[in-house]
Amino acid sequence: MNADGRRDGMKALSRRQFFGALAAGSWAAWSSCSSDQQRRRIPGRIVNEGPPRGHLLRDVHSWEDFDAADHACDVAIVGGGISGLAAAWKLRRSGVERILLLDLEDQLGGTSRSGQWGDQIFPWGAHYINIPPAEADCIHEILQDLGVIDGYDAANKPLVAAGTMLRWPHERLFYRGRWTDGLDPFIDASSREREALLRFEDAMLRWTLHRGRDGRRAFAMPLRYSTADSRVRRLDQISMAQYLREEGWHDDRLRWLVDYACRDDYGSTAAQVSAWAGIHYYACRFYDYRIEEAYPAHTLTWPEGNGHLVTQLANRLGKNEIKRQALVARLAEERSQVRLGYIDLTTGEKRQLTARAVVYAGKLHTAPYAIVDLPDAQAKAMAAIEYSPWLVAAIFLKEPLAASQTTWDNVLYDSPSLGYVVADHQQGGGGRVLLYYWPFVDQLADARHALLAQDHSFWTEQIMADLRRVHPELDDLVERVDLYRWGHGMMRPSPGLLWGPMAGWRQQPMERIFFASCDATGLPLCEEAIFSGILAAEQAMDCLGVAYPSSLGGLADA
Numbered sequence: 289m290n291a292d293g294r295r296d297g298m299k300a301l302s303r304r305q306f307f308g309a310l311a312a313g314s315w316a317a318w319s320s321c322s323s324d325q326q327r328r329r330i331p332g333r334i335v336n337e338g339p340p341r342g343h344l345l346r347d348v349h350s351w352e353d354f355d356a357a358d359h360a361c362d363v364a365i366v367g368g369g370i371s372g373l374a375a376a377w378k379l380r381r382s383g384v385e386r387i388l389l390l391d392l393e394d395q396l397g398g399t400s401r402s403g404q405w406g407d408q409i410f411p412w413g414a415h416y417i418n419i420p421p422a423e424a425d426c427i428h429e430i431l432q433d434l435g436v437i438d439g440y441d442a443a444n445k446p447l448v449a450a451g452t453m454l455r456w457p458h459e460r461l462f463y464r465g466r467w468t469d470g471l472d473p474f475i476d477a478s479s480r481e482r483e484a485l486l487r488f489e490d491a492m493l494r495w496t497l498h499r500g501r502d503g504r505r506a507f508a509m510p511l512r513y514s515t516a517d518s519r520v521r522r523l524d525q526i527s528m529a530q531y532l533r534e535e536g537w538h539d540d541r542l543r544w545l546v547d548y549a550c551r552d553d554y555g556s557t558a559a560q561v562s563a564w565a566g567i568h569y570y571a572c573r574f575y576d577y578r579i580e581e582a583y584p585a586h587t588l589t590w591p592e593g594n595g596h597l598v599t600q601l602a603n604r605l606g607k608n609e610i611k612r613q614a615l616v617a618r619l620a621e622e623r624s625q626v627r628l629g630y631i632d633l634t635t636g637e638k639r640q641l642t643a644r645a646v647v648y649a650g651k652l653h654t655a656p657y658a659i660v661d662l663p664d665a666q667a668k669a670m671a672a673i674e675y676s677p678w679l680v681a682a683i684f685l686k687e688p689l690a691a692s693q694t695t696w697d698n699v700l701y702d703s704p705s706l707g708y709v710v711a712d713h714q715q716g717g718g719g720r721v722l723l724y725y726w727p728f729v730d731q732l733a734d735a736r737h738a739l740l741a742q743d744h745s746f747w748t749e750q751i752m753a754d755l756r757r758v759h760p761e762l763d764d765l766v767e768r769v770d771l772y773r774w775g776h777g778m779m780r781p782s783p784g785l786l787w788g789p790m791a792g793w794r795q796q797p798m799e800r801i802f803f804a805s806c807d808a809t810g811l812p813l814c815e816e817a818i819f820s821g822i823l824a825a826e827q828a829m830d831c832l833g834v835a836y837p838s839s840l841g842g843l844a845d846a
């Protein structure tokens with residue numbers, strides 16, 4: 289037996305059995321099968337301990353429960369994640385005065401929020417974006433305004449602010465008992481075996497350069513700018529795994545690589561997402577080195593991850609324009625306004641306000657609980673969205689890892705997790721704060737239940753068991769582990785979801801309520817959240833009769 293008895297136990301169980309056992313509360317019986325030695329309890333906490341605040345939406349609220357309206361604004365924004373903040377940015381930039389943004393949490397950012405340990409800031413969710421492709425007009429505009437893009441060179445390529453571009457070395461892979469540079473499981477493959485990888489890379493390069501019959505890129509950013517050509521869109525009807533099979537790519541390492549990409553971007557396996565979504569990862573964001581000049585694909589990141597963008601955007605609003613710990617529980621369109629009921633979570637009071645328009649930027653599966661008279665078909669489309677839960681651990685060390693030099697992203701081949709990102713990498717810190725990312729891809733309801741039911745020690749031990757085999761010295765170095773549970777972390781772009789009939793319903797505006805959130809377009813990416821927020825803001829301004837220069841030129845004829 290190796291030093292890691294529990295790990296062997298986890299391998300012996302299928303994921304289904306694992307979560308089944310957790311959900312049934314029979315973890316004790318399961319763990320007694322393993323011969324784990326007594327270990328010290330690692331200090332730390334679950335940062336978002338307790339029942340999720342959003343569950344309060346499940347209680348039926350009627351207008352009689354709320355005090356009379358005591359506030360009126362032009363646009364109320366429900367949710368201060370990236371999409372809600374991008375909506376606020378566009379409204380403010382266009383001169384809208386009376387904005388109110390409400391968020392149920394005590395900190396803004398949603399899945400892009402950040403944390404702090406001493407002087408060290410770090411992401412709890414989203415940690416990077418990429419240099420936007422040329423067509424992504426709205427992303428260029430917002431990044432320029434926030435000072436992330438400094439200007440453009442003679443070839444019109446973006447120049448980014450100092451310290452923003454991901455520092456070298458970028459990534460490494462723990463494969464067959466050792467670290468290898470880059471993300472290359474073909475490291476010891478024969479040239480014949482490597483052939484599969486090269487053919488796959490060629491195909492992704494062709495998709496990168498492909499344009500549909502309407503002249504649009506096959507896979508664009510934002511995705512709404514992509515071609516409507518049915519020969520490309522039909523890739524949304526099959527899974528990424530089926531696409532690989534149809535193309536004759538059966539090599540295990542290649543399938544792992546593609547699976548990793550899908551887990552990284554969508555918290556899902558290649559069998560669970562559409563081929564359109566799977567190819568988008570390569571053909572729109574992670575370009576091939578052969579076209580690096582025309583399509584720079586550098587990763588942009590900050591010590592606090594995309595929390596950097598959250599802070600910059602939140603600074604555009606005044607103190608009185610943001611209400612934290614305010615759960616919006618009821619919304620109803622009336623003739624010339626929207627009535628909005630919210631619960632002040634600091635006092636429990638139920639209050640009301642009115643807005644001339646509302647941008648709904650919360651996760652869309654919650655909209656049917658809050659919005660009165662949401663059309664049935666729309667409510668059904670929103671309620672049907674599947675989300676993968678995630679567990680993120682911030683592992684604080686007394687001193688950096690002694691093993692070979694860490695990179696920013698440290699990926700484990702044989703793990704249900706994605707491995708860890710080094711939070712202080714951009715500052716040259718060398719690895720005192722590690723962020724471990726674990727997407728739960730199967731048995732979503734059971735996994736979500738287990739995430740809530742099991743305590744800090746339980747999850748910390750799972751994580752340590754995964755990392756110990758890579759870093760045997762870890763137990764001596766760990767000072768503390770904090771955890772963040774994302775019950776509905778990422779929307780899953782399953783086959784048919786991006787371009788099928790449900791997509792229209794997710795984006796369909798009401799008379800005065802407009803939907804932001806990356807769920808509206810369907811890919812859980814910050815860029816999609818920015819696009820959807822700006823689109824909802826522009827729709828709200830159309831409704832209010834406010835003139836503005838559109839940031840979404842790419843939508844013309846889309």
Ligand SMILES: Cc1cc2nc3c(=O)[nH]c(=O)nc-3n(C[C@H](O)[C@H](O)[C@H](O)COP(=O)(O)OP(=O)(O)OC[C@H]3O[C@@H](n4cnc5c(N)ncnc54)[C@H](O)[C@@H]3O)c2cc1C
Pocket residue numbers: 342345366367368369370371372390391392393396397398399400412413414415416417614615616617649650651654658678680725774777778804805806807811812813814815817
């Ligand atoms: C672990 C993890 C890692 C990720 N990594 C990356 C990455 O590296 N790069 C990337 O591009 N994307 C990443 N993503 C996805 C990215 O975080 C999202 O695409 C993006 O931040 C979504 O923004 P949003 O505004 O659409 O939604 P959210 O982030 O979900 O924000 C919604 C906000 O609305 C609030 N809210 C909801 N309902 C209500 C209500 N009724 N009343 C008041 N407030 C409400 C919530 O509190 C929340 O703040 C990651 C996601 C996760 C979970």
